Amino acid sequence: MENEQGLRKQPVYLLAIETSCDETSVAVIEDGTVIRSNVVSSQIETHKRFGGVVPEVASRKHVETMTRIIEEAVEQAGVQLTDLSAIAVTQGPGLVGALLIGVVAAKALAMTLGLPLIGVHHIAGHIYANKLVQPLDYPLLALVVSGGHTEIVSVEREGSFRILGQTRDDAVGEAYDKVARALGLPYPGGPHIDRLAREAEEAIPLPRAWLEPESYDFSFSGLKSAVLAALNQARMKGRELDPGAVARGFQESVVEVLVEKAVRAARATGAKQLLLAGGVAANRGLRDALAERCAAEGVPLLVPPLSLCTDNAAMIGAAGYLKYRNGEYETLSMTASPTLSLEAWSLADSAGRTDGDAESERA
Ligand code: KG4
Numbered sequence: 001m002e003n004e005q006g007l008r009k010q011p012v013y014l015l016a017i018e019t020s021c022d023e024t025s026v027a028v029i030e031d032g033t034v035i036r037s038n039v040v041s042s043q044i045e046t047h048k049r050f051g052g053v054v055p056e057v058a059s060r061k062h063v064e065t066m067t068r069i070i071e072e073a074v075e076q077a078g079v080q081l082t083d084l085s086a087i088a089v090t091q092g093p094g095l096v097g098a099l100l101i102g103v104v105a106a107k108a109l110a111m112t113l114g115l116p117l118i119g120v121h122h123i124a125g126h127i128y129a130n131k132l133v134q135p136l137d138y139p140l141l142a143l144v145v146s147g148g149h150t151e152i153v154s155v156e157r158e159g160s161f162r163i164l165g166q167t168r169d170d171a172v173g174e175a176y177d178k179v180a181r182a183l184g185l186p187y188p189g190g191p192h193i194d195r196l197a198r199e200a201e202e203a204i205p206l207p208r209a210w211l212e213p214e215s216y217d218f219s220f221s222g223l224k225s226a227v228l229a230a231l232n233q234a235r236m237k238g239r240e241l242d243p244g245a246v247a248r249g250f251q252e253s254v255v256e257v258l259v260e261k262a263v264r265a266a267r268a269t270g271a272k273q274l275l276l277a278g279g280v281a282a283n284r285g286l287r288d289a290l291a292e293r294c295a296a297e298g299v300p301l302l303v304p305p306l307s308l309c310t311d312n313a314a315m316i317g318a319a320g321y322l323k324y325r326n327g328e329y330e331t332l333s334m335t336a337s338p339t340l341s342l343e344a345w346s347l348a349d350s351a352g353r354t355d356g357d358a359e360s361e362r363a
Pocket residue numbers: 021145146147148149172173174176177188189190191194278279280281282283284309310311
């Protein structure tokens with residue numbers, strides 16, 4: 001790429017680090033959208049025997065693997081440490097001990113290489129994973145569904161986030177994992193429920209948590225309790241419910257509410273795109289139902305490939321690039337922030353940006 005003086009423009013290489021939960025990941029992203037490397041080391045096998053993520057164990061694993069993953073990511077990217085332009089890291093939300101490992105590693109790199117340090121909001125990362133796949137068109141709406149989050153986010157301009165609704169109790173992935181556990185399925189249970197639901201011919205009747213008529217909030221703990229009550233009642237009568245029928249009933253309830261609220265919010269905000277983000281975006285039932293509704297509503301649906309839906313550092317690089325371009329850097333006194341606010345993380349001058357990627361990136 002050449003600039004106005006006809007000189008070759010140096011690419012911007014961001015090294016990004018993600019350690020908010022149970023994946024240690026490091027990526028190198030070129031000019032905000034090209035994935036040069038995205039190394040992910042999952043701890044699932046370690047946590048499986050405990051039936052969920054154990055925070056202390058997660059931190060320890062991050063410490064053990066961090067240096068090796070950084071080296072791998074730089075090597076796979078085919079760049080030198082001295083080619084890097086900035087270091088981006090997930091600052092929050094997440095498990096504080098786990099976040100801290102990434103933040104300390106990022107600070108050490110930024111300090112020794114003399115590079116800017118960028119703190120990234122994890123959910124902004126999930127949303128901007130979509131930008132690694134195709135240009136974004138604003139205003140857009142994101143449905144973020146993961147093990148820790150369930151949010152409907154309006155992104156009016158680049159890097160400007162407004163939360164329209166969120167879960168009042170369990171995150172959707174968390175509800176999947178708890179129901180799976182009650183059915184005796186291994187951790188993480190989401191994919192197992194998804195498969196059982198697709199294979200089942202019947203569904204047990206379960207409630208839908210619509211909450212107040214206009215609300216974009218969610219609640220999944222009542223649904224989870226209804227599943228547990230149905231299983232217990234059957235057991236008291238000496239019967240076992242068909243796990244497939246339970247899985248299908250549960251999934252239908254979850255998907256119906258997610259799709260309905262997301263599509264209603266997309267219509268209300270005049271969204272030009274609907275983005276699906278987070279680990280539960282892997283769910284076939286949700287993808288199919290959303291695709292069908294979005295087609296009927298004429299709203300383009302963006303769903304990143306699975307490797308970019310679950311936690312990874314490439315998405316942190318994609319979101320971090322927004323702050324890099326805006327010159328919004330952190331000092332070395334930055335700390336991990338387990339309850340970081342997404343809205344507060346919005347770009348400083350995002351009110352002034354009206355351009356969609358389609359025009360701005362090509363200008
Ligand atoms: O985004 P993610 O990798 O980690 C968090 O940031 O939480 O999401 C993990 C969650 C787990 O709860 C897992 O059960 C769920 O995503 N999940 C699924 C499916 N695949 C993963 N839930 C439903 N259906 C799936 N196919």
